[in-house]
Amino acid sequence: MLREINPALFERLSKIDRSESFFEFLEKPLRKSLRVNTLKxxxxxxxxxxxDVVEDRIPWCEEGVYVKVDDLAKIPEHQLGVVFSQSAVSMIPPLLMEIEPGMAVLDLCASPGAKATQIAQYMENQGCLIANDVKLERVNMLISNIQKCGVLIARVTMMDGRRFAKFENRFDAVLIDAPCSNLGMIRKSYRHARNWKLSTSLSLSKLQKELIMAGYRCLKPGGVLVYSTCTFEPLENEEIVDYLLRNTEATAEGIRLPINAIGGFKEFEGKEYLEDVGKCLRIHPQMNDTEGFFVAKLRK
Ligand SMILES: C[S@@+](CC[C@H](N)C(=O)[O-])C[C@H]1O[C@@H](n2cnc3c(N)ncnc32)[C@H](O)[C@@H]1O
Incomplete structure (x- = not known):
C-alpha cells in the first residue's frame, strides 16, 4: 500500500529497514494507550x-496502559484530565530526563503537552516548567491541556525555540521533541506518508540542528538534554545528534529501558556518524507493536 501512496518514501524506508515485518506493521492499526495523571x-x-478497558500495562512506563476503546472521549477520566491519551513510545523522553521535584525544566517544542504534563507529574508540581511552542493555535491547545491536567508549575511561552539560545546555563533538564516528518505516525494516518519528500526532511534537519544547539546552550552543566522525534529518517535523527556531539562538549548516554529497540545508525547512505550515536534508540513499529520513535539522552 505504501508503495502506491508514495513510491519515493517506500524506496527511502526500504534503505532504513528492509524487513517485511517493518512494512507489515506500518499498515496495522495502532493500539490505543493512556497515561494516568498522578497529579490528579x-x-x-x-x-x-x-x-474494564485496560488491556495491558506498558512495560517501560509505570503510569502507561494500553486500552481497548473506540473513542477515548467516552472515558470520563479523559475529560477530567485524570488520564491523558498518549502513544506508548511518546512516554519515553520524560523517563530519561532524571526529573526531580523542584527542578527548572524546559520543554522547547511542547504542544499539545503530552510530555510537558508527564514531566510536571514527575516534578510533583514543584519547581518550574517552561513549556514553549511557536504557533498560536498550538500554544492554545497546550494551555488547555496543562490546565486540564492540574499542572500548576508551567509557564507557557510562545517563541521560536531557536531564540532560547540566549538563556545560557539556566535549566536542569531540557526536552527537544522536535518538529519532524512524523513518519513513525503512519500507523495513525497516511497523511504523513502522502506528503513526504526528501526536501521536507532536509529542511527539517536544518531547523532541528538549530533547535538542539539552542536547547543545549540553555542547559546547566551536568544537566540532561533529551532529543526525540517520531520519524525514521536519519537526516532528522542520527544526523542531529552527530552534529551536537561534533560541535559541543555534549556526551551521549546509554538508555536502559524494558523495550525492544536498535541503536542509532553509525552509517547511512555513505555518511558515517560518531560511534556514540549508536547509544541512541531507534524503535521501529514491529519491535513492540507501537509507533516509530527515535530518542537520544545527552549530557552537558
Ligand atoms: C512533535 S510536536 C511536539 C509534541 C509534544 N512534545 C508533546 O509531547 O505533546 C513538535 C512541536 O514543535 C513545534 N515547533 C515547530 N517549530 C518550532 C520552533 N521553531 N520552535 C519551537 N517549537 C516549534 C510545533 O508547533 C509542534 O507543536
Missing part, C-alpha cells in the same frame, strides 16, 4: 476504575 489521582485507584 492515585495510580492504583485509576487502574481499578478503568479495569
Amino acid at each position: 489521582a492515585d495510580l492504583d485507584f485509576v487502574l481499578r476504575r478503568l479495569s
